Amino acid sequence: MAAVPVLAACTAPESREPGPQDSAEPPPVTVEVGQPRDQYGKQAIQLLLTNVSGSSLTVAAAQLASPLFQGDIQWEPSGGGLELPPGQPKSLPARLPAPVCGPGQSSTQQSPPPGSTTQQPVATVKYSAAGQAGLREVAPVAADPFGVLERNNLELCLAADAAAVADIALDPRLEVAPDSRTAVVSLVITPKGTDGAGPDVRSMTIASIAGTTLIAEPADDPWPRNVRVTQGAPRSELHLRIRPARCDAHAIAEDKVGTLLPLHVNVGGREGQVKAAAGTALRGQIYDFVAAACARG
Known part of the structure; x- marks a missing residue:
């Protein structure tokens, strides 16, 4: 914070509350x-x-x-x-x-x-x-104390770079298997167009996709890795087979981030996670699927 300028000796100081630079009394x-x-x-x-x-x-x-x-x-x-x-x-x-x-x-x-x-x-x-x-x-x-501002700054800057390359969203429809033990959620990738002004075409890599507190990848059907996305490319979808990550009684009732799918990406010299959030309809379907799959054991 900038220091308060020194006032001339003949000028009375303005009345104010003590700030962080005043040691006599802390702010209220x-x-x-x-x-x-x-x-x-x-x-x-x-x-x-x-x-x-x-x-x-x-x-x-x-x-x-x-x-x-x-x-x-x-x-x-x-x-x-x-x-x-x-x-x-x-x-x-x-x-x-x-x-x-x-x-x-x-x-x-x-x-x-x-x-x-x-x-x-x-x-x-x-x-x-x-x-x-x-x-x-x-x-x-x-x-x-927990570096909230720094973390959010880095995450938002990464998300902005990723959004400049492509829109990434979860399809609102969940395809549940006949036995209700697994389902498929689709990650829709829509690359942005190029401006045609030069040869500089931006790209990013989805290095991996992580599970959440609610859903995970089946051991026999792992999710894609190292998916390259380039401006101007056609729309594509990643079909992710999911299973419940946990079946305790509090899994759904106390869920906060279980329907935010973390994508580890590299883009524009940045590396980290962006999250694809399930909309209201898909979130409800995921909750119903987890409950049904867990009930089947």
Whole structure:
């Protein structure tokens, strides 16, 4: 965060809340970045706000600035303010804007992308306190202990590169075998057209397809590997035979990511996972199939 400019000795300093650069008193609200499993694939995170002031506050607005994204990450209040009692953290959902993408990187690497080590994410929280008129504002540095912003940046940049080569989606129809023990889900690949402006045609490789907490490949019918996809190529489909990955009672009831199919891809100098999400119709069919297959033993 940029340092506050030094004011001339003859000028009285502006009244404001202490920021992260003030050591005399910490800000009344701390902010931490998180992302529950049910937000994976939704391009959304959570801002965890904790009131450390000792008295009740009402939050009117909250946002986060990060060099990894093209704009502020904002919590949109549904109406009125959010009551924030002392010591009781509350999570605020926030959509991620478009990522800032640098040179090709792996979405599984541990080192952060350029810029994230020189500028930490900074939150802006507008709030009111009991007995005080008007809104006040603080700008604490936000903690991101699990690297949520870095991971989402890398994943979104990889997804953007992959989308420039082809649209990849799961067909909404599930073909269940007569014995209900296996089924076939189809991965539809529709390459983008070329602009015809030059010989530079982009491509990517689907190195492998991973199973999920709900579905897996049968041992005798493994899924395709090292599938090359090129701009301008015809539409194609990968037919994936699936079986239940687990049959415990909580498999479907507690599912969050079981219908997000991970594809390990290489594209544009980047390497990592993009996920093909089942739509509502297919998701219901997969749940029904897993339940039926598990019931047959």
